[in-house]
């Protein structure tokens with residue numbers, strides 16, 4: 061079991077009860093997709109798994125170790141083994157693509173070297189290899205904010221690959237991209253999942269993408285899991301339960 | 314086994330409780346402010362308008378007894394007024410009843426406050442059209458403006474040297490203020506310091522100190538330092554240095570507070586430590602605003618250095634005040650023209666550089 065979440069609750073400081081007792085587990089090599097309406101708690105769940113935020117109660121286990129309330133050095137080590145890709149790419153705009161990719165490795169570089177931006181040859185080579193995986197080696201020296209959205213997201217994927225992550229989290233990675241680009245970006249996640257054996261947990265909006273890439277699906281509604289199963293099993297009835305009576309499916313290929 | 318969590322606290326209960334607490338707190342604030350309003354009104358009415366204007370007294374009688382009585386009256390009236398929930402302060406803090414009485418009190422009392430303040434201001438500044446347009450006054454103005462058009466060029470090289478001194482005072486003060494300002498700005502940025510109690514305490518204390526230092530004008534600092542290190546350029550430079558740190562640390566830290574959180578979050582998710590997060594997530598986003606603030610501050614400091622010179626901070630200001638004391642108006646004219654020119658050029662250059670940066 062790579063991730064084990066038990067009775068997880070998250071109450072934000074303003075009183076919002078974003079997760080209400082979520083439990084599930086993830087096997088190594090899975091491509092788990094989380095779906096649900098806006099505000100259902102998908103981002104909150106991912107952020108609890110890599111501990112960008114601290115859960116209010118319940119437990120999160122990563123590789124068998126309880127990481128729910130760890131702090132300091134322990135927390136950094138756990139974070140460095142979990143990659144994360146965001147909807148808004150979150151690259152350092154004014155820096156080169158290469159620096160952005162290398163920044164994924166900061167957990168393994170000394171503070172002093174990272175301030176001087178003095179990186180070992182191996183790290184630079186590794187960065188180029190990861191850029192190759194997402195197919196944009198030729199952009200390495202370009203400023204990150206001059207790339208298109210799809211390219212930026214691929215750089216963000218390369219950055220997370222620098223961590224050699226056991227687990228890759230993706231929070232609506234294609235929500236700000238057009239359909240064609242979405243598919244190509246999703247392709248890289250599939251490739252990483254299949255070729256490198258990295259476990260992927262991904263929040264998605266479009267069911268067509270879910271059917272195409274997910275090995276298993278969890279649906280959240282108002283902070284609770286209301287569906288867990290294979291993507292093919294989501295029929296009309298389930299769809300309406302998850303997305304509400306008025307919802308209608310939109311296709312994206 | 315992990316103990317079952319206590320999640321009985323319902324969110325809307327928490328919100329309700331917070332609201333009640335806030336209302337109570339607002340009421341206390343409203344009472345205090347109303348007391349102040351009433352006290353202010355009676356004091357202004359009595360001392361500025363009645364004594365000074367109607368009785369035309371020069372020396373105002375002062376006794377703690379009088380003030381004390383007025384204050385006690387204000388407390389009683391203020392508390393009563395606020396508890397009717399129709400007062401001006403209640404309206405300001407959003408706890409007033411929504412009815413006609415409130416509307417009327419707020420309007421009438423608002424106008425009343427504005428008018429007595431305006432009238433008192435008029436009386437206190439001794440605003441006088443007679444002085445502005447007296448024949449003596451007009452002559453003085455003619456002297457000054459006449460001198461501006463016939464500047465005494467004989468002191469040009471002295472004045473040039475003095476104004477360069479002023480520019481250097483400003484430049485040095487700005488440059489050496491950069492390292493301490495940078496250092497302080499990270500410790501006074503809320504988003505970097507709120508994580509734990511110790512750092513938040515540091516943040517809070519530093520903020521208070523900086524606010525205090527900033528609230529004292531460079532001119533006052535110059536007076537303090539001219540006593541400390543002796544009159545001259547050094548006192549002026551130190552005064553500007555201190556004030557520049559305090560004001561730029563505020564601007565810098567606000568720039569840090571307004572950065573995009575995304576990159577910071579992404580870097581932190583890779584397991585980087587705090588220093589690395591700041592260096593990769595924060596610093597690239599703030600370099601340009603910092604540069605721009607600093608250049609702008611140099612521009613401001615040139616003007617400030619001139620003013621500081623008037624109290625003995627060296628440079629062109631000191632020269633100006635000396636010639637003014639000797640009533641040598643043509644020399645004063647030249648100096649004023651040179652100051653105007655330099656300030657205009659600095660303004661232009663700094664605006665251009667800041668444009669180019671972005």
Ligand SMILES: Nc1ncnc2c1ncn2[C@@H]1O[C@H](COP(=O)(O)OP(=O)(O)OP(=O)(O)O)[C@@H](O)[C@H]1O
Nearest residue numbers: 072073074076078097098099100101102103104105
């Ligand atoms: N930092 C925060 N502070 C307070 N409340 C928050 C915070 N972040 C999220 N919430 C609230 O928690 C709930 C769940 O939010 P979350 O972002 O996890 O939903 P989501 O499923 O990711 O939605 P979306 O599809 O819009 O991204 C929402 O009601 C949201 O307003």
Ligand SMILES: [Mg+2]
Nearest residue numbers: 102103104231
């Ligand atoms: Mg979200």
